[in-house]
């Protein structure tokens with residue numbers, strides 16, 4: 728949804744809209760005065776309310792999915808402004824996200840690539856029609872190529888075909904592979920730790936994937952035996 732549309736609609740309807748809503752919500756009434764000063768916070772408030780009221784919780788999906796954190800807000804503001812985040816702010820956001828990465832408690836980064844493949848090719852879970860007991864898929868195929876045999880994959884993200892091979896991983900236990908394996912874990916756990924406004928979901932950070940699932944996804948990408956590296 729384009730926020731600018733909300734802004735222009737709101738500006739056009741202006742005071743009339745504010746007057747209509749004001750008696751219902753005290754907080755909105757309070758913002759009437761601010762609206763006349765052209766404070767964009769007021770327009771942001773109405774835009775958020777308009778979006779929120781267009782959705783309802785259904786099944787396992789709650790409207791809380793619309794809640795944003797500091798990272799989302801900074802990146803949305805940059806989008807609205809039509810320019811990327813300034814470098815210093817981007818670094819701060821990346822550092823904050825990197826701090827939140829949970830590293831494997833037992834030091835084991837690499838699981839079973841076959842389980843990782845099933846996860847990467849599954850888009851199940853987190854949908855209103857999914858049962859709460861449905862394990863979440865990784866949905867990676869929707870943005871990344873992973874395997875030569877795939878008939879259909881998305882291209883929002885770069886191809887991950889031969890990911891480990893191209894990065895020289897010949898033995899997942901060798902010290903030479905450590906850095907790339909750690910990065911792969913961190914990237915899947917929280918993509919914004921390395922790219923502040925990444926379009927990639929923060930799988931671990933947002934509770935989409937478990938630690939065990941991320942271990943399998945790392946295996947899919949780095950294990951020399953994995954379908955990704957053939």
Ligand code: HEC
Pocket residue numbers: 847865866867868869870871883884885887911914915918922925926927928930944948
């Ligand atoms: C909505 C699209 C989207 C989904 C879903 C997605 N990614 Fe990504 N991914 C991206 C984009 C875009 C990039 C490149 C920009 C960046 O690095 O943030 C990326 C980058 C990556 C990278 C870094 C590649 C490199 O060369 O450094 C890895 C690894 C990765 N994704 C793995 C995964 C895995 C595993 C999954 C599934 C759990 C996944 N992605 C799901 C969009 C997505």
